[in-house]
Amino acid sequence: MLGELIVEALRNLLRHKLRSLLTALGIVFGIASVVAMVSAGEGARREILDQIRELGTHNVIVNAQKPPAEQKPDKEEGDYVLEYGLTFHDLRQIRATLPAVTDALPVRDVKDWLWFQSRRVEARIRGVTPRYFERLNLTPALGRRLDDDDGRERRRVCVVRARVLQEARYVGDPLRLDLKIGAEYYRVVGVLPDFASKNPDRAILGLDDRALEVYVPFETVVDRRGLTQSTFESGTWEVSRVELHQIVCTVADEADVASAARGIQAILGRLHARRDYQVTVPIELLQSRAQTQRTFDIVLPVIAGIALLVGGIGILNIMLASVTERTREIGIRRAIGASHRDVTLQFLVETVTLALIGGVLGVLLGIGGSMLLERFTDWKPVITFGAVAVAMGISCLTGIVFGIYPARRAAAMDPVRALRHE
């Protein structure tokens, strides 16, 4: 019965192809925008998730921070050493007092020049321990990570970002390159891929898309460069002493991350007179970004609702006209024995079929639109089965809501008068 009604509805719609298409257009665009928006939203959601995962949801990251508004005392410049940041003592305290923190890794940064023949480029030399690579999921595309022996033997080896090789215009085997850092040569043992996507939160790790990054064993950096560093900034030489630039703490259980972060805050608060450090919890960033995402979740249904309202009114309008146009047919069907319900069902099925056709076209258009979006913007839309199902559900619902009234009107016609209608 219903199957035949659908076939009949399709035939009726096909008799007026252009009209049906134009009528469905409202739904088509409504549904297309729903699909495109949902998939863009889903894409953004997953991107955020990936970005935060890149920082490690089990991690608490402590960064050294140059204290603000620190006036240089009136001393002779050469004598003055700016001392700030994290210390080995901090690291030991965190390791010793917080059982939830299963691992705390030191990071030491040095800025220096990379020399390519006579060209030099400023790079960030990061002294890291082998486990640093594990904690931040850094996997070399080529070669290996740094290992314990590298540190123990103070080897002059390094793992570089692929960009560094590009910058060096080096075309040979990267693992045979001896990179000149400052005055010393370091053998490249591994190459890390460049970042695939932009991640605004990456700065928290002290990672920078644009910076040339070279990872060397922590012990080698401490051994060879000491703990003080001179930098030439705004016309003067500045000498600073920073023991550690970053401590990456890892917590075994995600649920303990927040309390561990509070513990770290407390320890550092006790040990430091100034706020020369900053504690960041990636998972909390995730939560706040997800909060932002929720705004999108509210706006989306509103826009979709408006689009479908417009589409639905279009359908309503045409179905009312169609009912009037087919008054005589309705009279005939009634005379032959169709009840109110039969006529209502017939027109309702026709409206819903039209809306569903619009829905299918809309989904296809939405998928196409998402693909274009992916191609021409840096968004990464993700089309989920759920989004398509919801879109089809909505178009069906639109058909029912806006089909009820014309169908009722068709059914309510007086058969005698309907038969006489010209």
Add this chain to the structure above:
Amino acid sequence: MTAPASAVVELRAVDKTYGTPQNPLPVLRALDLRVATGEFVAVVGASGSGKSTLLNIVGCLDRPTAGHYLLVGEDVSRLDDVRLSHVRRTRIGFVFQSFHLVPHLTVEENVELPLFYNRIGRRERRARSAQILDRVGLGHRRTHMPNQLSGGECQRTAVARALVNRPSLLLADEPTGNLDSVTTREIMRLFTELHGAGCTIVMITHDLGVADVAGRRIRMRDGRIEHDDGSAAPAAAEGSCSAN
């Protein structure tokens, strides 16, 4: 309140009033009519005499304002839409002056419509429509569209549609009004055959020649029966208008 089993139609003091309560427009006034099984009744009368309204009430398209209508012994004057529709599609077959075929359905689909509303399956519908179309001589036109048929063929399709449910009563509203004299004779021959097979027919007509074919003539005027030449013996006493 049961009518004799042989009465198909029994109207008792039926009133039908249109218009508003302040400005009533009586169309039928205290009309009594009894049509026995197997009768062929022609209703004549000037326009506005109420014969179409009578037919609509007899055909359960309309309900009387007052009085009772018993169709095959069942009082249908107060039924709701669902039941009345059911009565229409099981008891009654309609033939109209302007054929009233659904223009975008084929001949056989038009004929199958009443069966569709009777929830009869596709295969049986097809078989029954084929059978009845053969009976009215349109077996070769089954898949044609109504606009490809002549007037006579359209009307025969309409008759086939009216008969496909084996109704108790065939109602015809000026069935020959839009036909030329040749096809008129053709259709009347069909009606006579149906009558001969035991079908109860009530037909409205302007054409006295057509009315003469019927066994019983009723003349209406101002919502009343002015003249009724009485029941002639039915050709055969059979309950429904079957195809054979």
